Amino acid sequence: MTAPPDVSGTAAEADPEASLKGVGKKAIQGRSLGQIAWLRLKRDKVAIGGAIVIVLLILVAIAALLLDRVFDVVHPNEFHQDLIDTENGTLAPLGTFGGISGDHPLGIEPVNGRDILARIFAGSWISLLIASLATVLSVVIGTTMGIIAGYFGGWVDTLISRLMDVFLAFPLLVFAMALVGVLPDTAFGLSPEMVRISLLIFIIGFFNWPYIGRIVRGQTLSLREREFVDAARSLGARGPYILFRELLPNLVAPILVYATLLIPTNILFESALSFLGVGINAPTATWGGMLSDASRFYTMPHFMLWPGLAIFVTVLAFNLFGDGLRDALDPRAR
Template sequence: MLRESYLYYSFKRDIGVQLCLLIFALMVLAALIAPWIAPSDPYDLTQIDIMSSELPPFWVDGSDPRFPLGTDAQGRDMLSTILYGARVSLIIGFGAVALQALIGVVFGLLAGYLGGRVDALLMRLADVQLSFSTLMVAIIVGAIVQASFGRATYSSYAVALLVVIIGLAEWPQYARTVRATVLAEKGKEYVDAARVIGLPSRRIMFRHILPNAMSPIFVISTVQIANAIISEAALSFLGLGMPETQPSLGSLIRSGFDYIQSGSWWITLLPGAVLVVLVLVINLLGDWLRDVMNPRLYKN
């Protein structure tokens, strides 16, 4: 209760964090209900008029009232594509972090609790994984999948594949953190008592030790969501992420990049601004959560 009350107390006193949480909640809500609030469906080809392509937003001369944020090079409404694109980016971000946490927590528990050869094997595997950048791993795996199954197959399962690719690239962050927590906890009295009464190792790890590692897991997850969204945007910009027919924030930025010189700056700038704001508020929330959940705050 002390940690929960301090968390709430800190939240009430920090206007900036409240504003960040409000912006993030509104962006998530808008993305979730995109099919109901978007002016048009960017996936429906019958609603796209190529004659309405590259129309500017409402504050620029030559705009069309039907498209408040203008249109892209294909004639799609920018507001609709941004709403749907944010939805895809958030799905990939949350899905990839869930996969990272699942793999990392299990490996971290096993490495810290069992020790010995299991610890050495899993941590060396994590070290190898960390020696490569996330983007490099994602590019290699994405290129192999496209070469093996074709671009059409990749496009059909792009969301699921990106979740797996980004998730597999970042699990060591969780594994190393959970392992450190397990090493600090497994020698305490409550763990010894659980062993004495004959509880199986699986129950001790997941029911007794894991709850004490939840605070750093929550902090890491907040930051990793932002990292996963950025990774998706980078892969889409490089042509290894979401296709243009299935807009994400990254693919929207990529689709408009070639039209900046022709004056259609909004095709790239608007989804880029949404991406920057989304990542910024998530990182600010993660920084605040890290400071509040710092164990040193509870020594007294």
């Protein structure tokens, strides 16, 4: 029987000090759930493109608010009657394709000659402000009601669930039209414009909370049976602590995703109210109000094209980013 070969002093012999060299330089670092979600989101080029458009829209809205209301640089309500063809009785913009020129890149409105680009620019902050604040209101109410209903259950869950059903069956559009008609133009020391903006935020936000409330309730029903909730109870934690310190952090992902998808819905709803004449009062520029004015001039497509395109791009950007954010925050996504 032969003895095993002597491998001492050869490459097969491991040197403990040599094997530890470089360990400190290439230490393995763990990744948090937020870092993993960000890596997934960066790989989704479509979602990143939507996020870039959203950031640009926010910057445009802030710039429009400052230039229009603070510095008085943009004049969306300035008439240009000299650019309207009144000799032939058409009241149409002079020039080609709605009066497009160097001074008016998107043309002018018929009848009064207001600059379309200036009105779209000035109306961006109103549309985004109403949609975003209404979404915040819906998220706060829906999250609170949904997490309470899902955690406590019993008669509390039954009462809140039936309340959600009532709100979902409520004729929101009819109610908005009726409420706008009975409320005064000035209230609480606010200007007519701010009263109408506050009213739209309340109507859109307060009556849309059941949608996110149902999502939060369903997620809470699943989370309340998890081990970390039982551990918190065993340590003597009370209901409010478990709701807002244990359950709520685990609901951030679906809440963020639904909020990004709710904003474009609110933009469309605000535009629909303005289109029906129960939105922001004229002559304040809004995208929906511009579409409402353009509906009377079917032979001038440029009047309807640009505000419709602004709404389309905004809604599409939020939807694309919301879909990408949902995939990035999904733990089962690959």
